[in-house]
Amino acid sequence: MFTGIVEELGEIVSVEPHGEAARLAVRGKVVTSDAKHGDSIAVNGVCLTVVDVEDEVFTVDVMRETLNRSSLKSAQAGARVNLERAVRADQRLGGHIVQGHVDGTAALLSREPGELWDDVRFSLPRELNRYVAEKGSIAVDGISLTVTSVDEDSFGVSLIPTTLELTTLGARRQGDLVNLEVDVIAKYVEKLVVTK
Known part of the structure; x- marks a missing residue:
C-alpha cells in the first residue's frame, strides 16, 4: 500500500523488452536507500516488485497487464518518474489509500x-x-x-x-x-x- 506522497523524482535508466513484458532499471537515491529484493516501489503510481538493487538503481519486471493499463508501455530511458516506497504500518497516511493498481x-x-x-x-x-x-x-x-x-x-x-x-x-x-x-x-x- 502507498499514500500517494511522492518521495522523489527518479529516472528510468533502461528499458529491456521481453516479449510481452519489459524489465525497467530506475535510478532513485531515496527509494533504494533501504530497498531489497521483493520490496514494492511505486513508479508513476504503478506498484512494482524490486528484482535487484545496485548503485542507487533498482530493476523491476513489468508484465503485459501492467503495460496494457499504464503509461509504462511507452517508458523510455531518461524519462523522469515519481517514486514512492510502500508505506510501513507505523507511518502516517499523508495522502490517501493508494494500492498502486492502475485503473x-x-x-x-x-x-x-x-x-x-x-x-x-x-x-x-x-x-x-x-x-x-x-x-x-x-x-x-x-x-x-x-x-x-x-x-x-x-x-x-x-x-x-x-x-x-x-x-x-x-x-x-x-x-x-x-x-x-x-x-x-x-x-x-x-x-x-x-x-x-
Missing part, C-alpha cells in the same frame, strides 16, 4: 497557471467516471490529489507549488499520458451495493 490512463487536456498553483484538467475514461467525485481523492501518476471538479469525460485538480516542483506533473504538457487510480473504497462500496 487506466488519461491525457492532460489543459493547464491554467495561477498565482501560486496550476489548475489542470485530465480526460476521464467513462468506465472510471462513477468512482470520481468532487472533493474526493484520485491518484494521478501516483500522486494523491483532490478532485476540484468532474464532468462526464474529464476532471480537474489544483497543483500546489510543492507538487509542481517535486513531481512529474510540474513538467507534464497537453496531450501527455498519465496513470489513474481511483479510490479503492468507492469500488468496494459499489461492489457491496450491487451484489446485495
Whole structure:
C-alpha cells in the first residue's frame, strides 16, 4: 500500500523488452536507500516488485497487464518518474489509500497557471467516471490529489507549488499520458451495493 506522497523524482535508466513484458532499471537515491529484493516501489503510481538493487538503481519486471493499463508501455530511458516506497504500518497516511493498481490512463487536456498553483484538467475514461467525485481523492501518476471538479469525460485538480516542483506533473504538457487510480473504497462500496 502507498499514500500517494511522492518521495522523489527518479529516472528510468533502461528499458529491456521481453516479449510481452519489459524489465525497467530506475535510478532513485531515496527509494533504494533501504530497498531489497521483493520490496514494492511505486513508479508513476504503478506498484512494482524490486528484482535487484545496485548503485542507487533498482530493476523491476513489468508484465503485459501492467503495460496494457499504464503509461509504462511507452517508458523510455531518461524519462523522469515519481517514486514512492510502500508505506510501513507505523507511518502516517499523508495522502490517501493508494494500492498502486492502475485503473487506466488519461491525457492532460489543459493547464491554467495561477498565482501560486496550476489548475489542470485530465480526460476521464467513462468506465472510471462513477468512482470520481468532487472533493474526493484520485491518484494521478501516483500522486494523491483532490478532485476540484468532474464532468462526464474529464476532471480537474489544483497543483500546489510543492507538487509542481517535486513531481512529474510540474513538467507534464497537453496531450501527455498519465496513470489513474481511483479510490479503492468507492469500488468496494459499489461492489457491496450491487451484489446485495
